[in-house]
Amino acid sequence: MKPSVLSRLRGSVTIVVRGEHLERLINELAKEGIEIWNVRALPERKMEMNVQLNDYFSLRPLLKRTGCRMSVKRRAGMPFIMLRLWRRKIFIVGFALFIAIIFALSSLVWDIEVQGNEKIPTEDVLMAAREEGIYPFQWIFRMQKQDKLSAELTRKLPGTSWVGVSRSGTRITIQVVEATRPKEQSLHSPSHLISSSDAIITNIYAERGQPEVKKHERVRKGQVLIAGIQGNSYVVAKGEIKGIVWHEYNIEVPLVRKQNVYTGEKKVRGYLYFGKTAVQITGYGSVQFAQFQTLSELDPLTWRSWKLPIGWMSEKLLETTEIQLKLSAKQAKEDGIERALRDIYAKHGVESKIVSQKILHEKSDNGKVYMKVLFEVEQDIAEELPIVHEQGE
Known part of the structure; x- marks a missing residue:
């Protein structure tokens, strides 16, 4: 006979009965209407069976009548589970309190x-x-x-x-x-537009003021390009002037470059974090690496789509070592010229245009490549020069 689900909820006991009259005990159990299941004969006149918890307390008179004895082998069912939980009530209350705190923390704006x-x-x-x-x-x-x-x-x-x-x-x-607001026009003093360096004019457009030079004309640094004069009054000269400018660079590039790489060795530390506070749990001990890089990764607890302010943080200490990369003379030249171009764009604007480049001098010495490079660059050459005139003019 198999127990019902309700019987399991009520609880059951597995007992071992021993004695000379086991068959008589089985008959007595049947007469009294006591359900048993999983009956199994054991050596030395013993028998194992399961009975409901309610019927367990009715067995003693029958055992005494048949001269048998019993011992409890196993207990199962909801009553015993509740009893074990009750013995650990402090743990249960603490766990419930922990869940309540986590839920409360996840319901706050942090x-x-x-x-x-x-x-x-x-x-x-x-x-x-x-x-x-x-x-x-x-x-x-x-x-x-x-x-x-x-x-x-x-x-x-x-x-x-x-x-x-x-x-x-x-x-x-x-x-x-x-909200987008129109830019307030700041008050400027009358000014000229002058050349910021020696150049050959490639384009000139005067929006306000009097042009003083023409296209293809060679100009000197500080020369007036657009005069801040319109009619009989002084104005703020405004316009766009581009010109060819020469930039000479002395470039020095080593043929051996040092670079840090990972060795593959690592040490991992684990932390339990609450908000901005972290407590180390794993990975104690000193770091044996001479050089290393630290990478941190957060794994917060989530509830639905919410990330709770509590979770696990992994900290990886990756060992690094310094290696030397050897460059060919061609690679060193390309690297040096690329650095010079980046410098030109940074100083004179990304709209600048490289017209030509020429290596004037090149040599290799003491593990380095030395170059002198001349760049022809079309760039904006205008800069303001305030007009200073005597009061009353």
């Missing part, structure tokens, strides 16, 4: 990030958000709907065209889109 603001101070945005109930340690369920928060913040923050509010876990992100 961080507020403001993005997109350039002219509006972050403090003003946070103050307006606090008035609408957005602040650290606020209950998330007490906050208004995001579309309503967005409308209220847009109304309270002058100079914004739209303010968006979004939530990712316990973080609130406030995205500010500032």
